[in-house]
Amino acid sequence: MDTLIRLLASIVADSSPLVFAVIGETISEKAGVINLSLDGSLMLAAMVGFAAAYTTGDLTIGFIAAMIVGALVALLVAFAGITLKQDQVAVGFILTLLCTDLSSFLGTPFVRVPGPQVTPSPIPMLSEVPVIGPILFNQNLVTYLSFITIVVAWSFMFKTQQGLMLQGVGERPEAAFARGASVQRLRYLYTLLGGALVGFGGAAFSLSVKLGWSYHHTQGFGWIALAIVIFGGWHPVRAAFGAYLFGALQTLGSNLQSEFTSVPIQLFQVAPFALMILVLLITNNAGLDRLLAYLPRDVARIIDRIIRGRAPVALGTNFQQE
């Protein structure tokens, strides 16, 4: 039991960077902008966050610097995509490569340097609660912030006027515009906000979960995050759930790896990506409709809602404001 609790606690902590990243990307995409640069921007933010915290000795500065980096990359995506109406996917991909190389080039002095890290801060009383306490409330500030981000993102998106407008901008920009929304400005705002969250996730890697900096420190996680956004059906809570599921599978994988030494290690390294393809295959497949048709309608609807999400209609498109 104790081992299980420890395991769950570590999954919750290790997944926190991805939680920030997937919620950030969900917000941008909900507003209609694809920030494909995640694999690069997450990495650059992780490097800058670590470097800033290391040189100033102040963790807060590290996280702020990382958020600024994430927001700046997002600003480039927004400027090229929204204002200049260039292909968002192309710009995002260019930035992925550029940020990756930039993190290697600028990060050289910080490779494998021991640096500061976020220390655990158990919440008094709550951390004493059996089972839940050690899993959720014996963590560090970053992990608590990840919980708060999930709740805030969900309630903002679905329970506030601005949240509805955010969805409108991504679903039917013309209608949102007709109702008085400044589509371009809101898209900029949410792309930047999403980018800042991605940046925070980067710093959460280098300062809390995958400590320090090395070449291509977080490679692959950005792409996983982008896939989780699809898996999460552009819903912040489901996306966060996807991040935890991925974290759990990773932990499971590394445990199995030490258990079954005869299985080639590469199988476990590759598994997340094979799984990514498989999950997208299931969630996007038209064949699923045929399968669901055999089930009672209510059951089919529930299954459909659980495993499938719909992309914002205007995702990746330009909006011509008259």
Added chain:
Amino acid sequence: MASTSIAPQLSRPLNRLALATLPIILALLVTLIIIVLVGAPPLAVLQRMVEGAFGDDVRRADVIAAWVPLTLCSVGLLLTFTAGLWNIGIEGQIVLGAIGATWVVRTFPSLPAPLLLPLVLLGAALFGAAWGWLAGVLKVYGNVHEIFGGLGLNFVAIGLTNYLIFGPWSQPGRATVSGTEPYPPNAWLPTLEPLRVSPAAVALSLVVLLIVYFSLRGTTWGLQLKAIGHNIRSAFLLGIHTQRNMLLAFALCGACAGLAGAVQTTVTYHRLIPAISSGYGYLAILVALLSAFRAVWVAPIAFVFAALSLGSRPLQIELNLDSSLGGVIQGVLVLMVVIVQGFRKRVR
């Protein structure tokens, strides 16, 4: 009167020149800022990079040698991009090509070179095509966006390479990151000693370039791909086999990438190593974007990119700067081109 009518005519080519050079100037400026930021002497960096790429015959030949796989990949991507497809999986298709090449070499180790080498190229092209086709199948039949399908397949391909290198294809007695056992000499594509460039490989990439150029320009198939890329629904309504053509574009691009993988193994490394693709697949995407998907531009752009990549290699040893600077310049350059293009569209 006369001057007002001449002025626009004069300024038009000037405008064009300005528009072509503006992104380059901007990219150089940004790069300069980045170099100054890390406290490196910009002039020394420039000098080392030029020397690194063009300093002597061996280095000049190395640029050509790197140009070959980069061009093969970029040319392949013209097919998928023309059909409106983002074949990010090209990186994995290079890897599979290298695996295919190594498999052929291991299966027929004592075949004479004139028989073995064509077989190696064929095997590599087929393996690469199969991997590209797989990304296409996921896209066309599985509804998995080719960016995610291809990316996943890239990581799977790298995992497969590592498995082979450390497992069934490991060197007898020791499995190391240095790769499989070296190919026997009959599986080496001949180079112009002491240079590391193979004339046959250069010829191969030129032939592929020409084939793609003419099939995109002068054939019905090229027009069909363009129609698909332009508007897939109307292409379908016009009676074009959209699915079959998309799969074909993926497979042929994969074949080009597979050939690049064969060049990597038979010319450059003479074995299968973990990072066999050298990142040429992703780099080729930048080359293709910069060329605006026109075959004539691919060759010169790939040359500049190859020079940038190789030119930044000595920086590590000589100035203690990471060799990723070449990648930074390439990325900034493409980004600036996209931004300047956007401004042009806005002004119009």
